[in-house]
Amino acid sequence: MADLYRYTTYILSTILILLGGSAKLFDKKHGAILRILGYILILLYTLLFVENIFAKILAISSCVIACIVSIYTANYAKHKYGLPYLQLIVDAFSLSITFTFISKYLIEFITFWIIAELIGFVLITFEWFTQGNRNALEAGIRYLLVSMVPADITLFALIALTGVEKAYTVSITSIEPAIQGSPILTILCVVGFLAKAAIAPLHFWLPDAHSIAPAPASSMLSGLMVKMGIYGLYLLSLYPSINKDVYVYTLMICGSITAVYGGLLALAQSDIKRILAYSTISHTSVMSILLSMYVKFNSVEALQATLFYVLAHAFFKAALFMDSGVVEIIAHTRDIGSLGYISRVYPLESTAVLLSILSLIGVPPLPGFLAKFLTILSLVTNLISASPIVVLLIVVAIEIVFSIGYGAKYLMTHFGSSTIRILPRIDLNLLRQLALPVVTTIAISVALSFSILFEQQIIYGTILGMIMTISLIFLILVIYIVYKSQKIFRVSESWLGGARP
Numbered sequence: 001m002a003d004l005y006r007y008t009t010y011i012l013s014t015i016l017i018l019l020g021g022s023a024k025l026f027d028k029k030h031g032a033i034l035r036i037l038g039y040i041l042i043l044l045y046t047l048l049f050v051e052n053i054f055a056k057i058l059a060i061s062s063c064v065i066a067c068i069v070s071i072y073t074a075n076y077a078k079h080k081y082g083l084p085y086l087q088l089i090v091d092a093f094s095l096s097i098t099f100t101f102i103s104k105y106l107i108e109f110i111t112f113w114i115i116a117e118l119i120g121f122v123l124i125t126f127e128w129f130t131q132g133n134r135n136a137l138e139a140g141i142r143y144l145l146v147s148m149v150p151a152d153i154t155l156f157a158l159i160a161l162t163g164v165e166k167a168y169t170v171s172i173t174s175i176e177p178a179i180q181g182s183p184i185l186t187i188l189c190v191v192g193f194l195a196k197a198a199i200a201p202l203h204f205w206l207p208d209a210h211s212i213a214p215a216p217a218s219s220m221l222s223g224l225m226v227k228m229g230i231y232g233l234y235l236l237s238l239y240p241s242i243n244k245d246v247y248v249y250t251l252m253i254c255g256s257i258t259a260v261y262g263g264l265l266a267l268a269q270s271d272i273k274r275i276l277a278y279s280t281i282s283h284t285s286v287m288s289i290l291l292s293m294y295v296k297f298n299s300v301e302a303l304q305a306t307l308f309y310v311l312a313h314a315f316f317k318a319a320l321f322m323d324s325g326v327v328e329i330i331a332h333t334r335d336i337g338s339l340g341y342i343s344r345v346y347p348l349e350s351t352a353v354l355l356s357i358l359s360l361i362g363v364p365p366l367p368g369f370l371a372k373f374l375t376i377l378s379l380v381t382n383l384i385s386a387s388p389i390v391v392l393l394i395v396v397a398i399e400i401v402f403s404i405g406y407g408a409k410y411l412m413t414h415f416g417s418s419t420i421r422i423l424p425r426i427d428l429n430l431l432r433q434l435a436l437p438v439v440t441t442i443a444i445s446v447a448l449s450f451s452i453l454f455e456q457q458i459i460y461g462t463i464l465g466m467i468m469t470i471s472l473i474f475l476i477l478v479i480y481i482v483y484k485s486q487k488i489f490r491v492s493e494s495w496l497g498g499a500r501p
Contacts, residue, residue: 002049006104009045013038014095021070021087028074035091039067042098050102052173054234057307059101061314062224064444066094069318072437073216076325079430080214081130089126090216093119097224101231106167106175110155113228117148120225123217124209139208146205147195151229154192161185172235179241186243189236190250197229197284200258206281207265211273215325218273222280223318227310230287234306237295244295251292252388256395259285263402272334272413273324275406276317279360282399283313289392290375297382305374308449312367315445316359319438320410323353326434327413336409340416349435350414355442357407362400367449372400 020034046059070091077086096116103109125140127133159167161177179185195202206226210218233251236242262282269275287309293302328334330345343350359368375396383389 003104005045005049006102009041009102010099013041016041017070017091017095018088021091032071032074035070036067039063039070042102046102054231054303054307054310055101057311058224058227058231059098060448061227061311062094062098062101064448065223065314065318065441066091066098066220068437068441068444069216069219069322070094072219072322072325072434075430075433076214076216076329079329080325083130086126086214086216089119089122090214090220093123093217093220094224097220097228100228104171105169106158106162106172109172110159110167113155114152116225116228117151120217120221121148123221124213126214126217127212133212135208136212139205139212143205143209146202147198147209150195150202151192151232154189154232157185157188157192161189173238175239176241177239179239179243181241181243183243183246186246187250189242190233190247193229193232193236194250194254194288195229196232197226197288198258198281199229199285199288200254200261203258203262203281207274207277210277210280210321211271215321215328218276218324219318219321222276222321223314226280226284227314230284230291230306230310233288233291237291248292248296251288252392255285255288255292256392257285258282259289259395259399260402263399263406266406267402267409269406270336272327272336272339272410273321275410276320276324279403279406280313280317282402283309283317286375286396286399287313289395290378293378293382293392299378299382301374301378301381305371305378308367308374309371311448312359312371312445315441315448316356316366316368319352319356319441319445320360322434322438322441323349323356326431326438329434330431336412336416339413342414346431346435349431349438352435352439352442353414354411355446356438357411359442359445361404361407365446365450367445370449372396 016038017035020031020038022031040063043060043063046056046063050056050059070087073087073090077083093116096112096119099112100109100116103112121140121144122129124143125136128136128140158177161179162170162175166175177189179189191202194200195205198206210221213221236247259282262278262280262285266275266278266282269278287306290302290306290309293299294306324334326346326349327339327342330342331339333339355366359366362369362372364373376393379389379393379396383393
């Protein structure tokens, strides 16, 4: 019966969402309602029928973010490209990723995975199709060769090792691929998922792909698609026939190198989307380290930390990539050296970005703090068990320091300059429509984090709970002061564009 519900959900949600994205059939308002109903349908199925906690967290995140990005895309596509069909492509991409997370059988998982990859290629090369941008084509080919091909080799290897019949009939969390402890087969299965998560050595497709794709696509690529790789690595950890030592040390070594590398390169960028892209490489690497800890020590704390990291990263990165699209529309540039005044053009957007960056850095009580707190806690808990944990602690500490650096650098986009460039006349209604999804994304992430924490009884009645509550009150006060001060400053100064926005 659960299979029937799932297939019905696939069909009905696809019809609702893709019909809602058709500008020829429905106006913007009614189309948005249909798309929201489609995502609510998937969310209800996830809450009622998806049992695996990792898949459930990913699917819930995917439903919520995809719905918000879909609303954002309608306004972004119209203003940036003047092309209505970007909406359909982004919605199809979101659906395929979400269906990958709720798939029960290996054959479903692989089918939706490949569909997501193909649509991802179309989105990465979108500006080549529409504007003849050869850089977009080169980024797409690199994605195809470095991310898609290795991942697909891994998927087909899993089918071969599992058997076609079991791929159709046995739950993906219960299959037993005939890896038989082979180091070579274990690496073959691991490397494709590492490539999808953009972890070294197959990480270099991501910066160009995420920075050149349209902003809604970048939000989905960074917020959710790279999590397909993390989910694949998690699924491998469930199979008893993998070589655990090879799995653990591959993830530890590759994750440690890439976490530092990604953070360092993020600091060196001046393009705001490339800062976010290299940041993604660094964060997914920490997730892989946590998964290696989970397998090595059977650490519940490490798995818990991975779940919160996945949740926090999905939301703050989706919000920040959507913000990069807003910045492009306002300023027609992504170079930090030419920015710094966005908070005085639209303070609400900048306030939401401040929250997102604080979450990225790990400031309480935001989701990023919980992710990093649980990460350090899981490492310290297992410190006595193995000396390499000291190295991992140092790696995570370096990653946190780097995140503070590039997080502060990204904030310079909004708060860094005392002068405003002469801008074209800005449609305030458009800004509101583009800023609202960014604000909504970070607000929902905070609410989701607190609800999960209380449900799992992680902070209830503890010192951490008190810290979170006090921090929340303090943060609300700080955000209010920042927002009001920017708003007052904006009203009091003369507008160089010839009229106040």
